[in-house]
Amino acid sequence: xxxxxxxxxxxxxxxxxxxxxxxxxxxxxxxxxxxxxxxxxxxxxxxxxxxxxxxxxxxxxxxxxxxxxxxxxxxxxxxxxxxxxxxxxxxxxxxxxxxxxxxxxxxxxxxxxxxxxxxxxxxxxxxxxxxxxxxxxxxxxxxxxxxxxxxxxxxxxxxxxxxxxxxxxxxxxxxxxxxxxxxxxxxxxxxxxxxxxxxxxxxxxxxxxxxxxxxxxxxxxxxxxxxxxxxxxxxxxxxxxxxxxxxxxxxxxxxxxxxxxxxxxxxxxxxxxxxxxxxxxxxxxxxxxxxxxxxxxxxxxxxxxxxxxxxxxxxxxxxxxxxxxxxxxxxxxxxxxxxxxxxxxxxxxxxxxxxxxxxxxxxxxxxxxxxxxxxxxxxxxxxxxxxxxxxxxxxxxxxxxxxxxxxxxxxxxxxxxxxxxxxxxxxxxxxxxxxxxxxxxxxxxxxxxxxxxxxxx
Numbered sequence: 041x042x043x044x045x046x047x048x049x050x051x052x053x054x055x056x057x058x059x060x061x062x063x064x065x066x067x068x069x070x071x072x073x074x075x076x077x078x079x080x081x082x083x084x085x086x087x088x089x090x091x092x093x094x095x096x097x098x099x100x101x102x103x104x105x106x107x108x109x110x111x112x113x114x115x116x117x118x119x120x121x122x123x124x125x126x127x128x129x130x131x132x133x134x135x136x137x138x139x140x141x142x143x144x145x146x147x148x149x150x151x152x153x154x155x156x157x158x159x160x161x162x163x164x165x166x167x168x169x170x171x172x173x174x175x176x177x178x179x180x181x182x183x184x185x186x187x188x189x190x191x192x193x194x195x196x197x198x199x200x201x202x203x204x205x206x207x208x209x210x211x212x213x214x215x216x217x218x219x220x221x222x223x224x225x226x227x228x229x230x231x232x233x234x235x236x237x238x239x240x241x242x243x244x245x246x247x248x249x250x251x252x253x254x255x256x257x258x259x260x261x262x263x264x265x266x267x268x269x270x271x272x273x274x275x276x277x278x279x280x281x282x283x284x285x286x287x288x289x290x291x292x293x294x295x296x297x298x299x300x301x302x303x304x305x306x307x308x309x310x311x312x313x314x315x316x317x318x319x320x321x322x323x324x325x326x327x328x329x330x331x332x333x334x335x336x337x338x339x340x341x342x343x344x345x346x347x348x349x350x351x352x353x354x355x356x357x358x359x360x361x362x363x364x365x366x367x368x369x370x371x372x373x374x375x376x377x378x379x380x381x382x383x384x385x386x387x388x389x390x391x392x393x394x395x396x397x398x399x400x401x402x403x404x405x406x407x408x409x410x411x412x413x414x415x416x417x418x419x420x421x422x423x424x425x426x427x428x429x430x431x432x433x434x435x436x437x438x439x440x441x442x443x444x445x446x447x448x449x450x451x452x453x454x455x456x457x458x459x460x461x462x463x464x465x466x467x468x469x470x471x472x473x474x475x476x477x478x479x480x481x482x483x484x485x486x487x488x489x490x491x492x493x494x495x496x497x
Contacts (some may be wrong), residue, residue: 165195183220
């Protein structure tokens with residue numbers, strides 16, 4: 041009933057330009073601001089020029105702004121999924137449609153995911169229908185400990201989904217890094233430190249050559265020095281270098297702190313080793329990914345001010361580096377002061393983020409377990425991952441001036457029975473149709489005695 045009423049009201053509002061940001065207001069809804077606070081009942085949100093104008097109880101709708109009655113519905117900021125492979129594959133088992141790994145590539149850190157992302161992928165559309173409006177997309181390490189440079193995208197119905205290319209670099213340490221570096225953590229750390237040193241030297245040589253036109257904090261992996269003595273090949277930079285010039289250049293912004301470094305690591309001892317990297321490379325902008333044993337070193341992570349993108353509900357060890365896994369991992373890290381977002385790559389599809397967040401709320405009811413409050417759990421799939429990804433203060437919230445990424449739900453979004461009925465990105469209403477919804481509609485009224493419609497011919 042809620043869905044039908046809201047959809048009918050929306051259809052009655054005539055927006056001038058479907059592709060342009062829409063001014064609109066939603067009243068009488070339960071509002072989740074995404075900043076960690078509790079939901080607000082009977083609230084109003086006003087979106088103008090693609091951004092949140094006002095949100096909360098007692099908000100007055102400006103004259104002339106089209107208004108929807110949100111009675112019985114929930115309004116939240118769009119969900120932010122990190123880390124994902126959205127837009128990188130169609131059928132996982134078909135290599136021609138799968139760009140999630142580059143096992144035979146001669147490059148590693150220089151791999152840039154942005155050109156490979158397909159905004160028309162059904163996985164993007166399904167995620168959008170599930171309330172995902174932004175995502176961090178990355179390829180996974182395969183031939184090297186480095187996975188390459190990830191991008192921030194929006195899931196809108198737009199031919200250009202890239203919000204920020206080369207937003208972060210991915211590296212695997214722990215057991216995964218050891219496998220790719222020769223079979224040992226010792227080798228992985230030696231390879232990693234050597235790569236950072238080469239990048240640091242490469243950046244210094246670039247500045248000496250007079251070709252670094254921008255300061256280090258603004259430089260990206262595309263800022264190649266022009267001196268041919270520096271860039272022709274590895275030999276001309278010295279006989280002992282291991283990185284190609286492209287990989288070395290890609291790591292320069294990592295060393296300077298201009299690009300975030302996502303480190304895939306699980307074991308408590310490995311986490312401490314990652315935090316210690318700042319002794320030699322103090323500018324590293326570190327983000328831990330996985331961190332199944334993060335609760336064992338939560339105070340050290342918090343003291344280092346390093347955020348974590350953690351698996352939501354690891355409770356059984358899948359490997360030796362996860363022997364300390366517990367469902368209370370995230371709750372205990374948050375309680376220690378760590379900024380934690382839910383890891384979308386640890387679940388089958390990013391649209392399940394609300395379900396996992398809801399399970400973290402349920403943990404608070406179990407004796408001896410540590411979960412999250414409703415507001416904290418929702419922030420872990422909205423504002424926290426957005427801020428970790430460098431989207432800025434206010435991203436992933438409904439605060440004034442924030443992006444107009446709005447999701448209207450037919451119930452509590454952290455309940456598995458709830459679903460989005462409207463999704464806006466930058467104030468533009470998005471289509472929710474995808475392959476799954478078309479299949480559901482196609483076979484909704486199929487008699488059990490009938491053959492599927494594909495066999496009609």
